[in-house]
Amino acid sequence: MTFIQDQLADNHCFGCSPDNPHGHHIKSTWDGERSICHFSPKPWHCAGSPHYVYGGLIASLIDCHSVCTAIAEAYQREGRAIGEGETIFYVTGSLNISYLKATPIAGPLVLEARLSEAGRRKSVVLCTLSVNGELCAKAELVAIRVPASWGEA
Numbered sequence: 001m002t003f004i005q006d007q008l009a010d011n012h013c014f015g016c017s018p019d020n021p022h023g024h025h026i027k028s029t030w031d032g033e034r035s036i037c038h039f040s041p042k043p044w045h046c047a048g049s050p051h052y053v054y055g056g057l058i059a060s061l062i063d064c065h066s067v068c069t070a071i072a073e074a075y076q077r078e079g080r081a082i083g084e085g086e087t088i089f090y091v092t093g094s095l096n097i098s099y100l101k102a103t104p105i106a107g108p109l110v111l112e113a114r115l116s117e118a119g120r121r122k123s124v125v126l127c128t129l130s131v132n133g134e135l136c137a138k139a140e141l142v143a144i145r146v147p148a149s150w151g152e153a
């Protein structure tokens with residue numbers, strides 16, 4: 001299986017860099033229309049209850065998976081394989097989440113994202129997070145394209 005994050009070089013992101021030892025290391029697939037990410041929370045990712053996932057973690061996963069989706073779609077729109085040629089970099093402009101149900105920590109969490117708008121600099125990504133087929137959170141993220149130098153070390 002090919003993951004978006006493994007095709008992007010020099011990535012330092014807490015959410016998705018394969019090389020950040022302290023990060024979440026999320027992995028997302030992209031099929032040309034939608035992206036999927038599976039994540040299994042650890043017991044310490046709990047909210048006030050040990051049974052449910054901390055909302056900040058949910059936001060972090062949705063944030064990163066959605067921005068990676070915007071990046072994958074932008075490469076596709078330019079007719080390039082992900083990571084090929086000049087780096088395409090997006091950042092989060094806004095993130096609006098609705099927590100619909102407490103998210104079981106037993107997981108796995110399944111994130112699914114697709115674009116509802118794709119402009120020159122601005123993409124709008126719709127993302128859902130489900131567990132065992134139950135929708136627990138949904139979000140809209142505005143991703144803004146920035147120069148590749150934004151991501152340099």
Ligand SMILES: CCCCCCCCCCCC(=O)SCCNC(=O)CCNC(=O)[C@H](O)C(C)(C)COP(=O)(O)OP(=O)(O)OC[C@H]1O[C@@H](n2cnc3c(N)ncnc32)[C@H](O)[C@@H]1OP(=O)(O)O
Pocket residue numbers: 008009010011012013016063064067068071087088089090091092093094119121122142144145146151
């Ligand atoms: C190495 C491989 C990769 C590796 C992969 C890396 C994945 C990284 C994932 C990390 C995700 C993050 O956490 S990123 C970190 C958190 N985010 C940030 O730090 C961003 C901080 N904010 C900024 O730098 C700036 O405000 C920007 C870049 C977001 C926008 O500023 P700007 O450049 O002046 O934008 P501007 O020209 O005014 O607007 C352009 C268009 O975007 C819209 N727009 C601008 N800001 C917003 C906003 N906050 N919410 C909604 N929409 C907005 C405008 O209406 C306009 O739409 P229209 O008129 O064109 O329709």
